[in-house]
Amino acid sequence: MREYRDNEAVDFAIVGTGAGGGTLACRLAEAGFSVVGLDAGPWWRPLEDFASDELHQHKLYWTGERICDGADALQLGANNSGRSVGGSTVHFAMVSLRFRPEWFKSKSQLGYGADWPVDWREMWDYYGEVEQALKISGPVNYPWGPKRPRYPYRAHELNAAALVLANGARKVGIQWAPTPLATISAPRGLSHPCVYRGFCVVGCATNAKQSALITWIPRAVAAGAEIRDLAMVGRIETDAKTGLVTGVHYHREGRWRFQRARNVVVAGYAIETPRLLLNSADLRHPDGLANSSGLVGRNLMVQANQAVYGTMEEEIRWYKGPPSLAITEHWNYQDQDKDFFGGYCFMSDGPLPLIFAGIVSGERGLWGTALREEMAKYNHQAALKLVGEVLPDERNTVTLTDETDELGLKIPRVTFSYGDNDKRLIRHAQQRMHECLAAGGARDLWDQNNDTCHLHGTARMGDDPRTSVVDGNCRSWDIPNLWICDGSVFPTVGGVNPSLTIQAIACRTADRIRALAAAGEL
Amino acid sequence: MSEQYPGYDVLAKRRTPSWNEKTRQVIDERLALSREPRYLSQEEWLVLEAICDRIVPQPRTRPPVPLAAMVDTKLFENRGDGYRDYRLPPLREAWQRGLHAIDAEARRRHNVGFAALDTAEQDALLRAVQEGALCDGGWDGMPPTIFFAKRLLPDIATLYYAHPTAWNEIGFGGPASPRGYVRMDFDRRDPWEAAEAKPGREVDAARENARAG
């Protein structure tokens, strides 16, 4: 791997190597730029380093302390916060969905949220590029949305948990499909096809999961990028006179270092990105970098991730195969019979024992023999899990506390409360999921109310510097050589998992950067 | 072992393709956990042991899952979850405050420590913590209900199900790499999965579980 010296200014220093940073590092390196990708996490080798054990594999999650408050204080970890080269794509559930085209103009076309400064037709092509890069395994015919090119690999076989969704959907009269997943159903290069071991969200030891770690990162390295793991960036430095960024301070192998860079891209996901920008405050930028709008850290959005569980007569054994093998996006594309804005999808689920015990005890407060009796039904459980749109609200924020971590960096406070629209969406979704699961044959249904997934919005993109942090090129309005390229830039979240969109935005940003460089505007 | 999956043991698959070297290392460490506290004091440990016995009462017919040791290890390694509810102090402080407060509550009610109470009294006390029905709010600003719901109960419950004995109990397939699963349909199992003892078929299930591997 090509290595750059700290005092040698690279074209791009990218903070974070996940769906945003890893993809961008690859595309920029392939375009000929000199790139260093820094990640706080380790550079895993899945075939050797990953164990079939949930507790041990918590090493994939961000375990630095954050304080969560608000009326609906978030739980973090498996659902949204990775710490690895490859970011959260190392532990994500591989669900790879495209936005409904109208969502890019939610405000002007659907009357809620905010508009993205991008055109859906452009994004459609970038989605195609990402699907090819990850060899997404999806159905030959996808029931929703405009025509898309065929998924590169075929969909996976449904497990029993997914068949419950399919049977239920058929009975209630809505369409379903095998979920397009970033795990391969046939061999690819050095990757093995999925063996249906079911440990997906604690790390794929098969290397079937096409995370950024095994797709974009190796391409980036082959194109001359350097990936520096176990490198926590604590501060972005700016020049006192010009106001431009000059590089990043990072902690590695026991001491602080400084990497010079002509451009800095922040891609730490929606908590670490604003945290870094705010922690980089200086005399010239007392409110943090790129924050003239005051929106850095504001408009934090998650997605509703409630679930309904039930017991089946048959053995389901949902621990086999990826957790979300079947999906319905019916309520993303249907606008009637809704008392809320936005959309949602729901999928079958298959939590492993540790995480399921957390849900049973956390949600229902069961302990004693009641807990063991409930858990004993493990092999007969079926579930449907929601991914629901949450609207932007400036009162949902990531701010700094005065508590510091072991490196002396202020830790974030994550404040979140659902709005009225969110609550109506969740209620609607829970009713529909109940109907579907019952129709699929489950009984003794119960709800998981307290779960969210994904993070977005805290450095939103827009076409007005007063109401956004970055422009349509993911370039910050305030500092022309400071960029943000991760889920933080989403003005809205839609009713689908964000990973495909983040990677598509990164590909688009790379092309924009190339165009700007060619025009001498970098 | 459990009656639902008689004779099923994920550890019997240790040398099969269902386990890899990394998994063996990790599970061996977990099974070798010392039963002595490394972080908590002896008094705190006794309270913790008693609490674990009530949160997950274990059958005497098999070696117990060392829950208290696993919680103590979590504190020893200070292995946080990456976030905490704003009403709770950090991991170690929360647990120590909670253990002391529960013990103090036991003395206030019954004049003896929590570990010396009988199980009915212990259950009643824990229920009072869970429901917030304590006479004294004196947990130094840490709400008992939040400590119970977000720290005590989930920590203990999840650690129990992180142990091979618990996996046997619920018939979980256990470690699965390089070998995963073939048959994923309703009511199908691979020969290396647990066989459920349906009514009248307990002997068959035991026989299949003896062969599972």
Place this chain on the structure above:
Amino acid sequence: MANTQTSTGFGFAALAAAGALAVLANAQRRHLNKPALPPPQPTSPQAQAAQKINLASSLLAGAVLADSAVEHYRGSFHNKAMYLPLAISAQALVAGLQGMVARNAGADVRREASHQLAVVNGAAGLGFHLYNITKRPGGIGWLNLFYAAPFGAPAALSLSGLFGLLAERIRQGGPAICGVMPRRAAAWLTAAGLLGTAGEAGLMHFRGAFHNPAMVIPVTLPPVAAALLAGATVKPCLAAPARWSLRLLVAVGFIGSAFHAYGIQRNMGGWRNWSQNLLNGPPLPAPPAFTALATAGLGALDLIARVP
């Protein structure tokens, strides 16, 4: 609901079986009424053709035995009828081998019965497999065609039986079957078998996203060979290219199994994970079906060449 579907499935199978029996009973009657022709010499082209076609029948039966054993084991023999094709293909395999080494020319009633059973069982299998596909959510669609019971697989057993019966008929002196000369019947049966097997391979290779370029071979070469073979029945100049394409196909069967073995080894855990990879990986006994069909086709060409 399930009962209706079950009985529908059995209905399919029974209908197919009844139809097959009817055809065979008819053929049997014709056989008994045939004019006595002198049986061919053991070393004549006819005998050689019969031997090839017997070999094809045995190879197909062997492939079905191995394949159905693995696949039905994967299906946990959840329906007791799934044991049947193992038994039937085994006895069809034996009958085919016996036919190959038969000293006395002429048909053997026991061997014919074995082959008839294979034809009927194959037809029943088609019914069962179709039921298995249609009962799943999504019915007849890509997902179930990929992962439910492989629709065309039982046809291989019927083909084995039909080839076996054809070989017996040729050894008798080859009277026409329902008005079709044995050489034509052999060629067309082979061509149909090649197209069907190519279709099955194509479906499975499509499921595998043609991740390896070699996966197009069993989809392209067999239809070409089938067209040449069918053409050779009317245009003698096509006989030579047909023969070469069939010989190539014989090799493809073995090469295919080698590729499939590589595929198994290449999956997670390789051969050590055989308990998963032999079931989930590419099926080893499938490619030799092409060897079998090509052998039958070569036998057909032997017969065609004999007629000026």
